[in-house]
Amino acid sequence: MSTSASITCSNLSFAFGDGTPLFTDLSFTVGGGRTGLVAPNGAGKSTLLQLIVGDRTPTGGSISVDGTVAYLPQTLPFVADRTVAEVLGVAPAIAALNALADGDAGDDVFAAIGDDWDIEERSRAQLDRLGLGHLDLDRRLGSLSGGEVVSLGLAAQLLEQPDVLLLDEPTNNLDVDARHKLYDALDDFTGCLLLVSHDRVLLDRMDRIAELHRRSRPGGDIEHGEMLFYGGNFTMYEEAVNEAQRVAESNIRNAEQHLKREKREMQQSRERAAKRSSSAARNLKDAGLPKIIAGARKRSAQESAGRIDGVNAARVADARARLDEAERTLRDEDVLVLELPDTNVPAGRTVVQADGLAARRGGRTLFTDVDLSLRGPERIALTGPNGAGKSTLMRIIGGELAPDGGSVQRADGRVAYLSQRLDLLRPESTVAESLAASAPSLSETRRMHLLARFLFRGNRIHLPVAALSGGERLRATLACVLYAEPAPQLLLLDEPTNNLDLVSVGQLEAALNAYEGAFVVVSHDERFLAQIGVQRTLRLSAGRLDPM
Numbered sequence: 001m002s003t004s005a006s007i008t009c010s011n012l013s014f015a016f017g018d019g020t021p022l023f024t025d026l027s028f029t030v031g032g033g034r035t036g037l038v039a040p041n042g043a044g045k046s047t048l049l050q051l052i053v054g055d056r057t058p059t060g061g062s063i064s065v066d067g068t069v070a071y072l073p074q075t076l077p078f079v080a081d082r083t084v085a086e087v088l089g090v091a092p093a094i095a096a097l098n099a100l101a102d103g104d105a106g107d108d109v110f111a112a113i114g115d116d117w118d119i120e121e122r123s124r125a126q127l128d129r130l131g132l133g134h135l136d137l138d139r140r141l142g143s144l145s146g147g148e149v150v151s152l153g154l155a156a157q158l159l160e161q162p163d164v165l166l167l168d169e170p171t172n173n174l175d176v177d178a179r180h181k182l183y184d185a186l187d188d189f190t191g192c193l194l195l196v197s198h199d200r201v202l203l204d205r206m207d208r209i210a211e212l213h214r215r216s217r218p219g220g221d222i223e224h225g226e227m228l229f230y231g232g233n234f235t236m237y238e239e240a241v242n243e244a245q246r247v248a249e250s251n252i253r254n255a256e257q258h259l260k261r262e263k264r265e266m267q268q269s270r271e272r273a274a275k276r277s278s279s280a281a282r283n284l285k286d287a288g289l290p291k292i293i294a295g296a297r298k299r300s301a302q303e304s305a306g307r308i309d310g311v312n313a314a315r316v317a318d319a320r321a322r323l324d325e326a327e328r329t330l331r332d333e334d335v336l337v338l339e340l341p342d343t344n345v346p347a348g349r350t351v352v353q354a355d356g357l358a359a360r361r362g363g364r365t366l367f368t369d370v371d372l373s374l375r376g377p378e379r380i381a382l383t384g385p386n387g388a389g390k391s392t393l394m395r396i397i398g399g400e401l402a403p404d405g406g407s408v409q410r411a412d413g414r415v416a417y418l419s420q421r422l423d424l425l426r427p428e429s430t431v432a433e434s435l436a437a438s439a440p441s442l443s444e445t446r447r448m449h450l451l452a453r454f455l456f457r458g459n460r461i462h463l464p465v466a467a468l469s470g471g472e473r474l475r476a477t478l479a480c481v482l483y484a485e486p487a488p489q490l491l492l493l494d495e496p497t498n499n500l501d502l503v504s505v506g507q508l509e510a511a512l513n514a515y516e517g518a519f520v521v522v523s524h525d526e527r528f529l530a531q532i533g534v535q536r537t538l539r540l541s542a543g544r545l546d547p548m
Contacts, residue, residue, distance in 0.1 A: 005067035005163035005192035013060030026225025034193045036203040039212035041501040045196045067163025074168040080142030131181045146173040147386035164192045171199040200527040203234035248329040255323035262319045266312035338514035342487035347376040358405030367543040380520045384540035413489035416481045420495045427466035438480040454479040471504030491519035
């Protein structure tokens with residue numbers, strides 16, 4: 001593994017097949033150490049990784065990588081009948097070692113082994129390091145959970161001992177234990193790591209944060225690329241951005257005051273010039289000067305007034321340019337500010353009472369004798385390893401599934417269930433139509449106002465749900481759920497931050513902090529749970545539901 005590994009992009013440009021530019025003239029270098037790449041969804045983070053690894057071709061510019069590259073995409077192209085050994089890329093060497101043990105000493109056997117005499121031991125050690133020590137090398141992927149597949153994919157990349165490692169949202173679908181094993185493995189990586197993630201705990205373990213910007217060039221709408229680097233982890237990056245935002249806001253206020261002063265001075269100068277001109281005209285008439293002399297003096301006065309006006313106009317233009325520059329440094333902050341009094345649940349009211357719940361799926365018992373009591377506007381986090389049955393328990397609580405044993409009693413009031421897939425809304429319906437279906441008694445004006453508060457403005461309200469980004473679909477779903485008739489008094493949220501960018505996660509946090517009902521949320525995002533006021537944490541594991 002090379003300690004001098006690096007990635008260099010020079011004047012990199014990429015456009016989609018229809019000619020729409022994603023970024024233009026993007027230049028940057030990423031050296032050794034751990035770099036977290038952040039940007040809103042749609043800015044081109046995943047595309048950039050694909051360009052670096054060669055899965056996409058740039059429309060301009062160049063990319064050079066010093067060292068060998070390994071890449072873990074967000075969606076893994078694994079088929080169910082592949083074995084663990086095949087995913088790790090060690091199946092031929094292990095088969096050759098087995099053949100040698102059976103007495104086959106052919107040249108092809110030794111060629112397949114190469115220098116990998118200890119490949120099985122190294123494979124097992126890498127699996128164990130990522131919490132996959134229980135997997136046999138001949139195990140099929142179809143029998144693994146989504147989180148196990150992601151961890152296996154990372155194990156395959158690390159086994160190659162690359163100089164440059166590219167990871168795209170590697171903690172998606174991982175439970176807390178698997179996340180911490182991944183954190184530890186990346187802490188030990190000594191090459192060049194470029195990582196796309198919205199996991200703030202993981203980003204806080206980075207050496208630096210790179211922020212990808214797409215900006216419009218002055219006078220046009222062509223996007224050009226810009227990469228800004230911040231030394232330190234994500235918390236330090238947030239502090240730097242917030243301080244820059246405060247400075248930008250102060251500069252804007254000062255520039256606005258300066259522009260007002262210059263405009264006022266120009267207006268006062270024009271008024272003084274007009275008074276002098278009027279007074280001079282009367283004096284010339286009273287003085288009885290010849291017309292030629294009077295005309296010359298009048299022209300001189302007008303030219304002098306024009307010069308003064310030109311100076312004032314230039315100063316106003318300069319002040320306006322300073323204001324424009326100050327405004328360009330200010331970030332757009334799309335913040336949800338909501339009030340949801342209709343969702344209030346009285347303290348002490350029993351919202352859900354579940355006794356002795358049992359569930360079996362595919363011949364396997366997920367849990368038995370699970371009890372859950374939810375009272376008042378309580379906020380509960382449901383955690384546990386992948387495959388423990390958390391989503392199944394949520395669907396039983398919400399009434400979507402019948403338990404295989406036990407009973408559930410729910411108080412009067414609507415229960416809203418948001419699955420990981422955010423599939424509550426009809427894909428072909430527009431955002432406006434979706435809210436109208438959820439809240440038919442609201443006037444159109446009121447619905448437009450509510451959608452604006454959820455950051456849908458102008459033509460965005462007429463987009464079909466299928467065309468929305470992950471963050472937009474979340475906001476549309478929240479608008480329809482939280483303002484539905486009747487308003488929900490219990491929210492069930494299953495991994496709501498999966499595939500959301502950091503801005504969208506912040507918007508979800510704002511919505512949940514305004515919500516006055518009860519909720520149960522399944523999440524492995526520790527920072528997210530800390531931000532939404534969780535009062536009780538329950539862990540579902542090995543068939544039991546226990547407090548933490």
